[in-house]
Amino acid sequence: MAPLEPYEKVQIDTDFLDEDEDVHGQVSCEKCHGGNPESNDYKTAHEGVVRDPTYPDPSKACGECHAMDDEGGHPGITGKNKTNPHVTLAPFKNKIYLRADSDPCVRDKIEDAMGTNCSACHSSCGQCHVSRPESVGGGFIDGHLFQKTPPVETNCTSCHGSRVGQEFHGENEGIPADVHHTEHEMACKACHTGDEMHGSGMSKEPFDRYEVANRAKCEDCHKMAGSEKTEADKQGKDLVHPDHAIHQGKVSCQVCHSMPYKNCYSCHVGKNELGAPYFETAPSKMDFKIGLRSKTTEDRPEKYVTVRHVPVSPGLFDFYVKDALTNMDKAPTWKFATPHNIQLKTPQNETCLACHGNNKLFLTKNDAESWEVKANEDVFVPLKPAPSVRHNWLEQPELHLKKVDCLICHNPALQSPIKDCQQCHAVDSILLTTAEKTPEYSLTNWSFTNKELVEKGNYVVGSNRIPALDVIGILLVLLTLVGCLIHGGLRFISRRRK
């Protein structure tokens, strides 16, 4: 995001005063920002002026027009401010306090540290709809004109830029942009509605940001093929691939459809010699890890999800207080994540075996520092033996895994996988896509039975044979036997005549 010139940050556009352009321009300045318009003195005129009258409490500046409560007594747009995670940063703070030492003195110092270093990353009504967030330098979006939908670049990705923004726009080297961006030019709002942004429908602050009501879900647009759709359903591509029926409810969409994403490690906050807050992190890593989600919910039941390392470390607040986070084990450092670099085809969904048995995709103890092993115990995926080992009841498991489509045996329409070899190794093999008749045994039939399989490069014993060779083989053995019997018979007769 390009920095603004100082005048750009504060200069009010004359259009703001045009009622047709922005009704807010009809409200006098002091009504929202305070100050004394009657005074001609600079100091007294600016007494009580606030730069952002919507933070922390927007009720005075916005509440008169934008109801605190609606007619049903539920929070209105302004009333939602109390549970709006963009304002409260509650999910972030909750995780810190979960890890914090129980000593009240330590907690006070953590609160100080967070107030200095972390809490600046909040937003407010004004810092989304009028100006850029203060944490990124502030400045009007467009000459104080109110924006119903905050622009992506100046407001959304100015905060959510280093991970989500870069993923979505394809700014990570070698990783393509999200297909929703490249193919459909969708902006954040296409999925993340105002209700989600404002924390609508929450009776209390969400503990975790994924607990926000009305949050975006892939299923809002992408329905299983053939499922009933309501008018509210948006128009995304139907889920026609049979893999969806197998994995739905078990594996999050991102596990199959996202690319490697940024993981952050270790953060230390402090103040420099001038008293200005700073933070330091270890270099981030592009990685892709599948972990377990221990707390599944009805609307998000998937157990296998993508997880991202968050930049927390035991020494986060060491500048302010030593041993502040003595309960690091209470929250995982590999967190459920929804990377924003969705692709239809990814390396891990190329084939079944690109994921199943590909142990490097799964989060294990080896991916964690010793201090975070316990914290992530519920996230680590217990590795299963390699597919060739799990299929070692088959003769030549490697060959079967290489040649046979997994879905032939692991047919989603069946309750359990097929384990009867003769389903495939038979005249009427289930590997066939075309109906075959019983082989015609004749000396003229020199083509393989079920030749569809052979033509695909798969010789299937018991299913493929050459009828003419079978006839010749049986005749050869029978004629030998008959020859021996005749010879033996003649010997017997000649001996009797002796």
Added chain:
Amino acid sequence: MPEKLYLHPITERAWHWIHAILVIVLLLSGVQIHWPNSVNFFGSFPNAISTHNWAGILLVCDFFLWLLYNLISRRVSHYILRKEDIHPGMIVQAKFYAYDIFKNRPHPYAQAEDNKFNPLQKATYFSFMFFMMPLLLLSGILYLCPSCFSSLISFVGGLKVVATFHYIMAVIFAAFFVAHIYLATTGHTVFADFIAMVTGYADKEEH
């Protein structure tokens, strides 16, 4: 009491009967594997496959032990055709099986401790044990572990070629097996050669 010849040392007899059992097991399991819809000797298709594989591996070991034994002990000479075996030996022996045997004439070539096979036996055993058997075993080994020999299998035309070749060789061995058992009855008595292959001793024939 006819004079006895010690034709088959214990190692050869042990090898022979192990070889015979393995060949029978391989033929039966092979038939089930080839026609799984029509034949069931071993209970199930996987059983037949597993039995065939293990018997095949044992046969490979059995073959190499036989080869090593015969080379080291120089008893391989029993299988080598001499000049006179080729002409007139093979024709004389063929004439015996085709005509003289019905006239109850004696075997044209008497067994001896240093020359226990007749010319046709030598020619047949030599070609089967030194050419056909290695080819059968080689195709079986490729068939057993196609992942290990994928480039060689591709070179010869794929698994379908290997499998077809293995089948053809198996059919030839099945026919040989039938003929071999029958010809074992053509000793000076019907059971003489069977007894010799159990005891090691054969009656010395007068010519």
